[in-house]
Amino acid sequence: MIRMLLRVLGHEHARTMRRTMALMTITATAEGLSYALLVPVLRALLGDTPADAWPWLVAFGAAVAGYAVLRYTSDLSGMRVGTTMLRGMYHRLGEHLALLPIGWYSAGRVGEVSVMAGRGLLAAMSVAAHLLAPFISAVVTPLAVVAVMLVFDWRMGLAALAAVPVVAAIQIWTARSMAATDAVRHERDHEATGRVIEYLQAQPVLRAGGRAAERFALLDDALRGVQRASRRTVLASLPGMVGLTLVVQAIFTVLLVLGAYLVLGGAIGAAEVLTILVLAARCADPLLSLADLGGRLRGARSELDRLDQVLRTEPLPEPADPIEPAGHDLELASVTFRHGDRTVFDDVSLSVPQGQRLAVVGPSGAGKSTLLQLLARFYDVDAGAVRVGGVDVRSIDPEALMARIAIVFQDVYLFDGTIEENVRLGRPDAGEAEVRAAAAAARLDEVVERLPGGWATNVGEGGALLSGGERQRVSIARALLKNAPIVLLDEVTSALDPANEAAVHEGIERLMAGRTVVMVAHRMRTVRRADRVVFVDGGRIVEEGGHDELLRRGGRYAGFWEISMAPMRW
Template identity: 80%
Template structure:
């Protein structure tokens, strides 16, 4: 457990963790040794001179005081180290997630990472603060007491010691039997969480279909599976709980019988038997608690395993000697890219001179958006090269590449903050005038004027308090403020009303001026503003050329244009 914890956190935290573990171990040993002083105390009290117990009582009080101080210091150390580890874990996880390929974040992983990064990290890092001390105490204190018992009477000590391997075997067997069912329970819990979210998001559809009073079958099935998995986990842990209880009770009974036998034979005094029985009773409590603590530690170990799996995911490699391009032209040379078993881009070559606008059109699933993602190095290609200014994007640092590219996507995500905070993400160090100028160019100022809070209006999580067109204007203002030489646009006006579409088009025109632009578009108004058009299908370029040239050619693009223009003409 500790080795996995240190592997997840990194070697820089090894020292504080080991010191805390050592302090907790010493505390547990002192606790066990303090109980050893009960033997001479009881021997004196039941002997001919009870007053002789006073020095031993003083020694016992001193030992308890030392134990109290050590326990306080070890608990404080555990909390401090746990807090430090928590902060370090969040930092390391955040840094690592920021370096992973964007393609790694599919819908399933986003849910898993969100759970792991919240409750999972807290549970895993809580081991040091809350579980390690009682776990060490439950293991070390009984062993120390058994050592004391061996020193006072080897027969009774060995009888107690015989229970140790049995208790350990029960714990190992319980851990193995629970591990499989615990993993299933976690998986069912993750699925149930997804179904609950799906049920909440599907409310408009369910109500439109008149199913507001019906149960959502998929959610019910998922919750039943979670219930069954939780029951299996509880039942699989039950034999371990019962087994540990039986072993501890059998140990205490054996010591009691053996102590009575030795006392009746005159081999040991009644006071010593009573004292050893007290010690045996002190062994029983932590041993019985070991099963519960072990279950919590196994749960934390599972979270650590999931964290470890995320941190072991290889990020995109960074060059040891990054290069800087001297121009802003783009090129793809014999590029191929596979997503799972599917070839999305197949031996594609394309060049975009600096300052030109390229429109990418084609049917859904043709690889248009993937083309933009490869240019921005959201993924690394499987074959070929993607370059900016003649420099392979893999030879550039991520910071250098991102500084040269501005994105405007169809699905705009805004952070839960004010409009100004979201615009400033484009360039946090921009001054007041630059932010206002970017907003005016994107026609965001029209939105701000009619909002009661103006620039300080909170946009809500994901920008939920703004309309789609308003979110798009914030995104364009952000891109304008960034002032990057390369602009990538992905279906930015496909779902806007006419008023917002006109405003967004005006902002896009400002954004594209004098920059290298690659735009994925279905709206023909957008395509006509391009210097060159490529028609992509099946991950390959089927046709390319100017808009008028491709229309005269009468190929795939012309047919696509006729279909797109038909609704406009009929209207």
């Protein structure tokens, strides 16, 4: 676990962590060795001249005071290192997540990362602040005490030393037996969390169906799963806890019997035996705490595993010598792209001359949105090349590539801030007049005028305080403000009411003017604005040409057109 912790921390914090661990080890060793002074103290107290114990008592007090200083210093160092690492890990995780391909962020993964960045990171980094010192003390202090026993009487020292491999074996066996149950418990917790959120989000549907007072079976099943997993976790931990307690009690009994035998035989003094028994009793508490510490460390290790997996995910490679594209034309050259086990595109070639508009049409699941994502390099292709301005996107600096592209998604996400702050994301250094002009072009100014807070209106998390059409206008204004030469549109009007659709179409028309445009289209009103249309299905381009030309051919596109226009004629 320590190796994984150091790997996760990286070189910046690993050295500090090693120093802190060394200080904690020295502190635990000093605690164990300080108990050696109890032997002359008890020998003098039980002898003929008890006053001789004073110098040893002073020495023992000085040793305890030195240990207290070391303990305070090591605990303080652990807390400081823990808080510093926590802050550093937030920065490291954030910087790494910013480099990962956008396609990596699936819906389920986003939820896992959000939990990891909150509770998970706190649990992982609490190792240094709260768990490492007690764990090192529980391991090193008993070993130091055993060393003291060996010095004063090798027979009782060997008897105590015999417990070390037994305790280690119990800890290893417990950790292995708990690994599977811990994984299941985490899985059940994750599922139950999702079901709770689902239950809350489904309240309108449940109430509309008259089922608000009924139990939600999926949530009940998930909670029962958590209960069963928790029960299995407790049952799996019991043998280790009981076994550790029995071993500690057994070794103390062995030392007591062996000490009595040696005293009666005259091989050792009563003071020495009494001291060794006191030392053995002092070892019991840290050894018994290993069971609790082991469980907490396993939980932290699970979080470290997940954090390590994310940090070891390779970002998209950046070019050593970036090339600046000369133009704004787009091209897919014999592109093959697989997503998991599914081949989304198979040897697809396509070109969009600079300043032209291309509409991508096809059935659901044909890969239309994926095509836009490949152009923006959310993913890298498995074969072939995606080119912007004649340059492979893998040879373009990522920031330079994204500076050339404005994307308007179907599902708009707005940050929890004001309308103006969300628009300015397109170009933070834009002047006020430029922001207002972009808003007017997107007809966002109409929305701002009717809101009580105007430009300072807070949109809520994800833009929840605005309607879908209002969010879309913010997104278009943001793209207009960016003023990129390439525009990618992922059907932005499919779920809007007629009034908002007309406003958004007007904004989109201004956004597309004079730019290279690739638009995923479901509504045929959008397709008619395109210079060329491609029909995508089965991982290939089935048809390609102008709108009127494709209608005259009477192929797949013509059939798609008829189906799309039927509701309007009705």
